Amino acid sequence: MKRILLVVAVVTLxxxxxxxxxxxxSHLVFGFVPVGLFYHGLFSVAAALLMWLLVxxxxxxxxxxxxEEAEHEEGRGA
Amino acid sequence: MIPAIVVFLYLAAxxxxxxxxxxxxxxxxxxxxxxxxxxxLGPFVFLFSLFGTNMTAFAILGSxxxxxxxxxxxxxxxxxxxGLVIPLTIFLIGTRVWALGKxxxxxxxxxxxxxxxxxxxxxxxxFVVQAAMLVPYIIIGIxxxxxxxxxxxxxxxxFWFGGAIVAxxxxxxxxxxxxxxxxxxxxxxxxxxLCFGAIALIVIGVGMGGFRTAAQxxxxxxxxPLLTRERISPYYFFSYTFIPLSAIAFPHILIFCLTAxxxxxxxxxxxxxxxxxxxxxxxxxxxxxxxxxxxxxxxIREKQEARxxxxxxxxxxxxxxxxxxxxxxxxxxxxxxxxxxxAPLWLAGLLGAGIMAAVMASDSQILALSTMFTEDVxxxxxxxxxxxxxxxxxxxxxxxxxxxxxxxxxxxxxxxxIFELAIQYAxxxxxxxxxxxxxxxxxxxxxxxxxxxxxxxxxxxxxxVAIFQAAVPAPAPGPSTVFWTLGGREVLSRxxxxxxxxxxxxxxPMVIVSALLMWLVSxxxxKPADxxxxxxxxxxxQS
Numbered sequence: 001m002k003r004i005l006l007v008v009a010v011v012t013l014x015x016x017x018x019x020x021x022x023x024x025x026s027h028l029v030f031g032f033v034p035v036g037l038f039y040h041g042l043f044s045v046a047a048a049l050l051m052w053l054l055v056x057x058x059x060x061x062x063x064x065x066x067x068e069e070a071e072h073e074e075g076r077g078a
Numbered sequence: 079m080i081p082a083i084v085v086f087l088y089l090a091a092x093x094x095x096x097x098x099x100x101x102x103x104x105x106x107x108x109x110x111x112x113x114x115x116x117x118x119l120g121p122f123v124f125l126f127s128l129f130g131t132n133m134t135a136f137a138i139l140g141s142x143x144x145x146x147x148x149x150x151x152x153x154x155x156x157x158x159x160x161g162l163v164i165p166l167t168i169f170l171i172g173t174r175v176w177a178l179g180k181x182x183x184x185x186x187x188x189x190x191x192x193x194x195x196x197x198x199x200x201x202x203x204x205f206v207v208q209a210a211m212l213v214p215y216i217i218i219g220i221x222x223x224x225x226x227x228x229x230x231x232x233x234x235x236x237f238w239f240g241g242a243i244v245a246x247x248x249x250x251x252x253x254x255x256x257x258x259x260x261x262x263x264x265x266x267x268x269x270x271x272l273c274f275g276a277i278a279l280i281v282i283g284v285g286m287g288g289f290r291t292a293a294q295x296x297x298x299x300x301x302x303p304l305l306t307r308e309r310i311s312p313y314y315f316f317s318y319t320f321i322p323l324s325a326i327a328f329p330h331i332l333i334f335c336l337t338a339x340x341x342x343x344x345x346x347x348x349x350x351x352x353x354x355x356x357x358x359x360x361x362x363x364x365x366x367x368x369x370x371x372x373x374x375x376x377x378i379r380e381k382q383e384a385r386x387x388x389x390x391x392x393x394x395x396x397x398x399x400x401x402x403x404x405x406x407x408x409x410x411x412x413x414x415x416x417x418x419x420x421a422p423l424w425l426a427g428l429l430g431a432g433i434m435a436a437v438m439a440s441d442s443q444i445l446a447l448s449t450m451f452t453e454d455v456x457x458x459x460x461x462x463x464x465x466x467x468x469x470x471x472x473x474x475x476x477x478x479x480x481x482x483x484x485x486x487x488x489x490x491x492x493x494x495x496i497f498e499l500a501i502q503y504a505x506x507x508x509x510x511x512x513x514x515x516x517x518x519x520x521x522x523x524x525x526x527x528x529x530x531x532x533x534x535x536x537x538x539x540x541x542x543v544a545i546f547q548a549a550v551p552a553p554a555p556g557p558s559t560v561f562w563t564l565g566g567r568e569v570l571s572r573x574x575x576x577x578x579x580x581x582x583x584x585x586x587p588m589v590i591v592s593a594l595l596m597w598l599v600s601x602x603x604x605k606p607a608d609x610x611x612x613x614x615x616x617x618x619x620q621s
Contacts, residue, residue, distance in 0.1 A: 032288075036307055041356060
């Protein structure tokens with residue numbers, strides 16, 4: 001379930017990148033930042049949060065174990 | 079001239095870092111130490127050097143230049159899509175490649191492919207295609223160095239000489255310092271640019287009388303479309319999300335993934351990558367757009383005039399005249415021009431050094447090419463066994479000199495802007511190679527013949543796009559030149575900025591066809607032995 005939610009989060013963020021709703025808007029946020037640029041700045045922050053979720057809940061820790069085991073066996077072999 | 083002197087001091091500093099790394103490694107003439115820093119990079123150096131490796135002249139000069147002519151769309155096109163896709167690929171692919179490198183001693187992607195698919199000459203074919211597409215990236219670095227030094231010195235340092243200096247400095251610290259020197263220099267450069275990017279934004283903003291005034295004036299002027307994305311089609315925008323797939327397929331990035339001491343060092347890189355992209359690209363894109371409001375820099379006015387003439391009279395001009403105007407309107411140097419105009423001399427020098435830092439990211443590509451040549455060709459075809467590891471490292475160093483000289487010679491001739499050169503060939507090509515990695519790591523049923531099909535298709539597609547764009551001149555801004563239609567639908571068009579296939583950039587069909595070829599050809603051909611598959615997947619059973 002956790003994995004499915006993370007996949008959904010990744011796909012959702014990918015879809016949100018195509019923000020056609022701000023395509024022709026020249027509205028300025030805080031009086032100087034174009035809204036399309038502001039949105040994609042926030043998108044970058046959201047991407048960082050998503051990466052934090054992936055690292056926290058889907059970290060491939062088995063890879064580290066495999067490497068440690070291989071190094072251990074190598075050490076014993078030598 | 080003061081800014082140029084500061085930049086020269088900076089170049090001396092990076093040279094020293096490279097030589098310091100050389101002293102640190104003295105006595106260790108081992109390939110793994112020279113090419114991978116003994117797989118020992120810590121978390122801080124790993125994050126900043128991996129990020130710095132990906133930040134080239136294209137990111138800084140190309141992005142502000144593209145934003146100058148196309149508006150804020152540049153950030154969504156290249157930065158925010160990269161902020162999602164690149165860390166995701168590092169998370170999924172980079173960590174797995176690191177583990178395989180640790181377990182089986184791989185130093186290049188081709189070594190892994192040869193082992194994974196039990197192939198030899200097909201690996202060589204992959205090496206050739208990778209190397210051919212990596213060279214333009216190196217050329218970009220040298221061109222960016224030449225442009226930066228020319229602009230920052232007010233034209234005193236000519237382009238050819240600036241490019242030569244940058245090429246010499248990069249070549250020297252890569253030659254002496256290997257991966258350790260390159261990683262340290264990249265870390266230093268990234269930190270420098272992250273600090274000075276923010277300062278540049280503030281100084282230029284104050285100099286322009288505040289961004290609020292400039293942005294609001296722009297909103298009510300004919301330049302207002304630059305604050306939106308209306309100059310770019312949604313198809314084109316979507317296409318760009320395929321480009322960041324190239325990052326993990328670039329050999330220098332994948333080789334860099336092998337340098338981490340522990341897998342946990344990927345965690346910070348994955349999380350902070352989008353923030354680093356935001357910190358560097360946002361100021362560059364914003365300043366590139368705002369440069370359009372600057373009225374007291376003659377060079378910027380000339381660029382705008384060239385753009386205006388191209389848009390209004392381009393249709394009736396000869397292709398050569400259009401190319402000339404395109405070159406005149408290119409904004410690769412707008413950030414440097416803004417700095418010269420608004421920053422105090424000493425600060426312009428420091429900021430120029432920061433820009434130079436990003437420009438010089440071609441070091442990793444040069445080292446990667448050298449690593450690939452010595453491991454995938456020299457060692458694979460018996461050189462290491464016959465001459466020993468020390469000769470292998472020396473061969474790598476000689477290769478570094480030769481490839482730098484070659485890239486410099488080409489940089490002097492290349493007529494295209496930094497941005498176009500990078501995107502059209504290297505990025506699309508490497509994105510099309512990304513199915514190789516995905517198949518090798520996640521699909522037991524993939525075969526060497528599938529890999530060969532992907533490699534040949536990628537090479538053919540890159541060459542075809544290059545020939546098409548050379549044969550059909552780019553039209554003036556506005557509607558594309560339709561080359562081929564099918565049932566009333568545009569299939570192939572020449573756009574002002576490149577090529578469109580069904581309205582998408584070529585990278586979209588290139589990646590999709592690559593994935594299909596890998597799938598179909600693998601289904602029809604013989605799989606590697608179960609024992610080989612078992613090295614990569616628990617169980618070892620074919621699917």
